[in-house]
Amino acid sequence: MCIYERLFEHFGPQNWWPAKTEFEVIVGAILTQNTAWANVERALDNLSAKKMMSPVRLRKARCSELARLIRPAGYYNIKAARLKEFLEFLFKRYRGDLRRMFSTRTETLRDELLRVKGIGEETADSILLYAARRPVFVVDAYTRRVLLRHKLISDRSTYHQIQSIFMENLPKSIGLYNEYHALIVKLGKTYCTKRPKCDSCPIRSCFSGGGCARGLRLVRT
DNA sequence: CACCAGGCAAGTA
């Protein structure tokens, strides 16, 4: 029994970003930076209600108007500017066409996204996985916390090092990366909190050998 | 009331 199977058995499918447009996924990825998803959804609803959920419409909107609409997501001034930064990139580089953007190879697109002010590694990888549908594993604060708690990484491990643990031990599957990341977030929220509920942690028995890297059986071999 | 949430960039030394 590998960790992924155990998590999926315990929590079930997380259904992240289901049936959304690619553009909405990207907007959500930026708005959810250090922010609870429930608040992001209100902001997304506001944009949709105003028929603003398109590259053309968002680009036309004034920054102050945009900030007002995304207010529930917090950091609204910063995030309005970040959305604008992405849209300027999208129009200057790809004529505002996501299809064109998604025709770029994964490594190149990742580098381009990282050059956009307001898009860091996690946001870039979220866009690549959930919008562009590339097999890129997303590392976030929960991933770090869960692995650190199980002593599978050190507190000095870099984003890339943590990402490599998954990508070098898992098949390059979009569906698997999608669900696995979401399940780790769910695990972190539920069991890897400040007062951890280690006794009932669903992957507790996966680390019976005591936390070495070999204990991280990410999938059945 | 305090603390946290699906980060990131700018400032400081």
Next chain:
DNA sequence: TACTTGCATGGT
């Protein structure tokens, strides 16, 4: 390079 700080709403 390595730390620290600002950004901000809404839920627990």
